[in-house]
Amino acid sequence: MASSHGTTTHNWHRPLPKVWDLPPQRIVADGLRRIREGGATYRLLLILCAILGVVGVVALIAGPVLAGWGERQPWTYVAVTFGFLMSTIGSAPCLSVATRLVRSHWRRPVNRLAEIWAAGMIVPLILFFLLVALLPNTEGRYSVWFGWWGAPWLWDSLLMVALVVCGYAFLYTAAMPDMAVARDQAGPNHNGRFARLARGFRGSVQEWRTIDRGVAYLGVLYVLLYVGTMTIIASDFILSLIPGNNSAIFPATYTVQAFESGIALTLVTAGIMRWRGGAADYLDREQFFALGKLQLALGLLWFYFHWTEFIIWWYGRTPRETALLKLLYFGPYFVPFAIAFALMFLAPLSILLWTRIRMGIAGPIVAGALVLVGQVFEQIRLYSASFSNVDLRLRELDFIPTAYVPGVWDILLLVGLVGGAIGLGLVTLKVVPYPSIWEVTGGLWLRARKPFYKTEVVVIGKPE
Amino acid sequence: MAVSGVLGVFKDLDTAIAGVDALNELGYTRADFEVLTNAPYPEGTFGEEHGMHRLGLFPLVGAACGFSVGLLITGATQMAFPLVTGGKPLFSIPPMIIIMYEGTLLAAVIFTVIGLLFESRLPRLGSNLYDPRITAGYIGLLLHAPAEKVSEAAAALRRAGAEDVILEEQPAPAAAKAPQRKGASA
Amino acid sequence: MQERHSHSNERIIRDLLRPVTQTSMMNWVGFIVLGALVTAFLFVIAWMFYWGIGVSGLSRPNMWGFMIVNFVFWIGISHAGVMISAILRLTQAEWRRPVTRAAEVMTMFSLVTAMIFPFIHTGRPWRTLYWVFPYDFWRGIWPDVRSALVMDPSAVFTYLTGTILFVYVTTIPDFALLRDRSTGWRHGLYRVLALGFKGEERQWKIQIISGFLLAAIMLSIFVSVHSIVSWDFAFSLDPVWHSTVWAPYFVIGAVHSGVSAVVTLMAIMRWMFKFDDYIRHEHFDAIGRLLVVVGTTWMWFFLLDIFFDLWRQDPADDAIMHIRFFEWPYPLLLAFVWIFGYFIPVPIWAFRRFRRNIKLMFWASIMVNIGMWAERYWLVIPGLQAKYQWTFDWTAYRPGPVEITLVVGSFAFVGFLLLLFAKLIPPVPVWDELEGKHLAAEIQVGKRTVPAIVREF
Structure with a gap:
């Protein structure tokens, strides 16, 4: 076994990955188990999330809504929650799209875990409509809109709605064949609901082709819309609200760190499903290893993107840039920045650099969880800094506003609404089977364990 | 025997x-x-x-060496020749990081190749x-x-x-x- | 659908060694034509050293012309090797096998070519030594580490050293093969280069692991190199250059042009060396899909750069954006960037039918590089063309015959080196192809035989 030696040495034989030596019936049964009977833990979690959701809504009303739309600062933590959800549950489906495009085999039991988070997108959509009303007209201030008609409200809203609709369509299309399985196999209590959802899917060659193409096209569209939306959010809700901040890299930074936390969310979800969700037969080293590699790569990119912005400002040394460095990095928000730096870059690097840890299961999950926490602080840093400026017509910051310290309502709002969005993901598991029956079953035929002279190898079919 | x-x-x-x-x-x-x-x-x-092999150790040692050499060169030249350019501090850390990064990776590559030769027991030109x-x-x-x-x-x-x-x-x-x-x- | 061959070991070795063992008519034509251009290239460099930099079209305030554009362009092309080789190695993409060697070698030669340009651009190249290296103990004057003159050489030197070692390490088994099949001086050369490699199981294991390690390290270097090249511009306060996005924008642009250049090279190798069984339609298909993603990401960064240049609404920025959009020849170049760099090739690559059409892929990849060369010109040259308050003479940049020869010559130089290299080292790694054959398998699903691969984790 690999683990019997030090980190710099390893034996030449690693355990072979699982080949899902399961009969197809077992996959169907596993997929439908949660639909038939959720279990006590599941119910408990659902209740907890519902309570959190209610708390979040109450805090939202009691805090910012009652304060009104006159000032931006009371809305800081609404924006933090919005940014965090967009960067996590919004980006997770992109991972599923990417792994489908490269036709990786390990993705099959993972994809669904990334996709179900699209179900929670209604929460950031609602928050978005509350927040977009705070944005002033773009005329006379700096933005990417240059005084376009309807900007920013109309175009931002259109993009956001398109993204959320596309996310639901993607989730639904990818789940439709499994809903047909549920319609026929889940029992009399469920077949009515699933008959409506599966829309007469029978599994003909033509239907499979449509599903394949539908999932691919909707997925690519989702990623394109996601990148576009994140670019606009970064520029309208952060950059244009900080006088003098025209950092062209920032929309890309914001998107890349969202991809990082999308992977982290999928890792943590997979970890929980393996631990408590009865998915140990599907989610094994292979999946965590592959996700861990991606997590490490994106962690390094996090540093690269931030460094690039920092070094240009450091070399520029104009008053505009010095003020921005102070505001965003080393001034009032140094602590959240340091935490984000530690958790979104140092933690994945120091944990996942070691092959032995990356080959395990706990390491990538821990790294993922830390990245998620780091992302919260990153959003706090960004939105607190951008929502505390009053005069947006300035060419550059003439003074550095003090740090915005959250109140109780702010914290409750953040925790509550994130809990609510997680609840929506959990509810989806009642409607969308996990593991994805059609994808995992499809993988059974393309994966075999074969004797090869004095050893045994795993053979993976590449039909395309 | x-x-x-x-x-x-x-x-x-x-x-x-x-x-x-x-x-x-x-x-x-x-x-x-x-x-x-x-x-x-x-x-x-x-x-x-x-x-068993210790190939993974080589790039780590190389990286440590490269980092140190990078630190030495960039730090020492700045201290030996204190000249303000572009209003930057006399001891500027960010540019040092860039050069130290390159040094780290350069030495890591070189040490990996040395490791490859060592672990493969090469060269063995007179091998029978x-x-x-x-x-x-x-x-x-x-x-x-x-x-x-x-x-x-x-x-x-x-x-x-x-x-x-x-x-x-x-x-x-x-x-x-x-x-x-x-x-x-x- | 894959089109695997089922050739014997001997056939594979014979086919892939053909460029080394036989010299076709095309080879000779290539050597002579490219050789003539390289001679002109070297002559022009000597001419410029003798008469000074004034023989080029450079004049105040445009002190960075074709030569720097070409430097950025070739550094960009050099990003193909590691992009293809390292990323595909790390992701165990099976289609990497026939592509890696040529891509890595192209990295090496285009880096050498790229380095020539800033070097000769100094006019007094011998002086660069003490701008770059801290060796002059007598004067007590040391290089300025805050300057791009130290940073840039350190990055390019690291990348070049890494690439040469990477190419060498992955070629050792092929040197052993050539050692066993050659006589005379070639045998002596290959014997030394092969270092006595015998193909022991341990040696293979170490070869593969070191391939992974080097790939990971090279990937980290490759991102830094073009970033630092972009910082040569972006660290200054020049309008439109001083942009935070330039580093990743340059890197992704480099990948776009570099991977396209690999497509060009693949098509040429397939035609010239008759590698139809090894560089197959599925390889073009895969690289085409990769290019759709790379190209689109590049376009995103391109738009970010433009939008944020305009965002500033600064008179200096706006003056240069005006030149870029409305003054000859920049609108034409911009059209090249958009049409050749993105709007013709990427939609073509979106369709599988076109991705598998090698002629179309070849021309699309050429187009991308025309577009990308234009992009570098469009980005770099107008940056210095603004009329500042204290500029006492001012004119637009006009490249002279010297620079045009240098640009044409640089293409010939890389081509010449590649041809020469193919005479010494097989351009498709033989052992990699043979490993692919060892790992190939099949799975029967109903009536379909699915090509499969033994996956090692």
Whole structure:
């Protein structure tokens, strides 16, 4: 076994990955188990999330809504929650799209875990409509809109709605064949609901082709819309609200760190499903290893993107840039920045650099969880800094506003609404089977364990 | 105890595996002989390997060395020649990081290659017991054993279907090049 | 659908060694034509050293012309090797096998070519030594580490050293093969280069692991190199250059042009060396899909750069954006960037039918590089063309015959080196192809035989 030696040495034989030596019936049964009977833990979690959701809504009303739309600062933590959800549950489906495009085999039991988070997108959509009303007209201030008609409200809203609709369509299309399985196999209590959802899917060659193409096209569209939306959010809700901040890299930074936390969310979800969700037969080293590699790569990119912005400002040394460095990095928000730096870059690097840890299961999950926490602080840093400026017509910051310290309502709002969005993901598991029956079953035929002279190898079919 | 070598050259994988079995029957384990091929086969094709290596250590040591040298050069030149350029501090850390990063990676690459050579036991220009047909797709089984047991092993390899069995001649260094020369012109 | 061949070991080796063992008519034509251009290239460099930098079209305030554009362009092309080789190695993409060597070698030669340009651009190249290296103990004057003159050489030197070692390490098994099949001086050369490699199981294992390690390290270097090249511009306060996005924008642009150049090279190798069985339609298909993603990401960064240049609404920025959009020849170049760099090739690559059409892929990849060369010109040259308050003479940049020869010559130089290299080292790694054959398998699913691969984790 690999683990019997030090980190710099390893034996030449690693355990072979699982080949899902399961009969197809077992996959169907596993997929439908949660639909038939959720279990006590599941119910408990659902209740907890519902309570959190209610708390979040109450805090939202009691805090910012009652304060009104006159000032931006009371809305800081609404924006933090919005940014965090967009960067996590919004980006997770992109991972599923990417792994489908490269036709990786390990993705099959993972994809669904990334996709179900699209179900929670209604929460950031609602928050978005509350927040977009705070944005002033773009005329006379700096933005990417240059005084376009309807900007920013109309175009931002259109993009956001398109993204959320596309996310639901993607989730639904990818789940439709499994809903047909549920319609026929889940029992009399469920077949009515699933008959409506599966829309007469029978599994003909033509239907499979449509599903394949539908999932691919909707997925690519989702990623394109996601990148576009994140670019606009970064520029309208952060950059244009900080006088003098025209950092062209920032929309890309914001998107890349969202991809990082999308992977982290999928890792943590997979970890929980393996631990408590009865998915140990599907989610094994292979999946965590592959996700861990991606997590490490994106962690390094996090540093690269931030460094690039920092070094240009450091070399520029104009008053505009010095003020921005102070505001965003080393001034009032140094602590959240340091935490984000530690958790979104140092933690994945120091944990996942070691092959032995990356080959395990706990390491990538821990790294993922830390990245998620780091992302919260990153959003706090960004939105607190951008929502505390009053005069947006300035060419550059003439003074550095003090740090915005959250109140109780702010914290409750953040925790509550994130809990609510997680609840929506959990509810989806009642409607969308996990593991994805059609994808995992499809993988059974393309994966075999074969004797090869004095050893045994795993053979993976590449039909395309 | 004098140790001598024998190389069995097999035409294909099936006969080579028979050769491995023959050596196993004589009591040799996988760790006692080498398999020579023209491209990697899946791990364990010729039986379980137990070799260990410390290749991963090399880039780490290299990175540490490169980082230190980078730090020394960038730090020392700035301190030795205090000249303000572009209003930047006399001791500017961010540009140092860029150069230290390059130094770290440069040394990591160089040390990895040194590690590769060290762990592969290269260079071995005077190496004996080799057959050029191996790069053409033949498979070689190379055994070093006490001199008195070599003929027994050679016979076993021949029985298993070796197309050729080459024995190391004594004294090794002088005659070592013979098989290779012969092969080169073949 | 894959089109695997089922050739014997001997056939594969013979086919892939053909460029080394035989010299076709095309080879000779290539050597002569490219050789003539390289001679002109070297002559022009000597001419410029003798008469000074004034023989080029450079004049105040445009002190960075074709030469720097070409430097950025070739650094960009050099990003193909590691992109293809390292990323595909790390992701164990099976289609990497026939592509890696040529891509890595192209990295090496285009880096060498790229380095020539800033070097000769200094006019007094011998002086660069003490701008770059801290060796001059007598004067007590040391290089300025805050300057791009130290940073840039350190990055390019690291990348070049890394690439040469990477190419060498992955070629050792092929040197051993050549050693066993050659006579005379070639045998002596390959014998030394092969270091006595015998193909022991341990050696293979170490070869593969070191391939992974080097790939990971090279990937980290490759991102830094073009970033630092972009910082040569972006660290200054020049309008439109001083942009935070330039580093990743340059890197992704480099990948776009570099991977396209690999497509060009693949098509040429397939035609010239008759590698139809090894560089197959599925390889073009895969690289085409990769290019759709790379190209689109590049376009995103391109738009970010433009939008944020305009965002500033600064008179200096706006003056240069005006030149870029409305003054000859920049609108034409912009059209090249958009049409050749993105709007013709990427939609073509979106369709599988077109991705598998090698002629189309070849021309699309050429187009991308025309577009990308234009992009570098469009980005770099106008940056210095603004009329500042204290500029006492001012003119637009006009490249002279010297620079045009240098640009044409640089293409010939890389081509010449590649041809020469193919005479010494097989351009498709033989052992990698043979490993692919060892790992190939099949799975029967109903009536379909699915090509499969032994996956090692």
